Amino acid sequence: MIVRLLMLAGIVYLFFAVRSLFRRSSGRIHGAAGEPVDGGPARIDDVMVQDPVCGVYVPRQTALHVRHKGNDIYFCGEACKDAFFSRHP
Template structure:
């Protein structure tokens, strides 16, 4: 029984020593970059958001519908909001 305990202890020490030497020699892999799920890239770039005057939704400027109404530029989240805003004016 004592021999089994000593053998187990030697194996643990040997494994720890082997791991230490391997890491100190540069065998450790660099940590992986976290994977970003595929999404629209505009929100990842820190793009300016514009507010839809009809419903109040914020939309990235490149994805918004830009419309000139009464000489002023407005941005909308959808054609439905744009049309509803035009009817109000």
């Protein structure tokens, strides 16, 4: 009885070990041409920018962008943009 229990525990352990190997290999990072890039950093799709009024970080692609006095300024929303320009005409 104990031998069967130990065999069952060994089989369950092997199943989960093989499953975790497959999960790790399926989560590989791929380069531009589709080739795997092992050990390399993940590609960053967007950069977070900070709203100067409220301090919230937002993705640059979705932030409101304004060029003011030669500087790129990003806002989380219209209210923060309006508040900024009421203080900095």
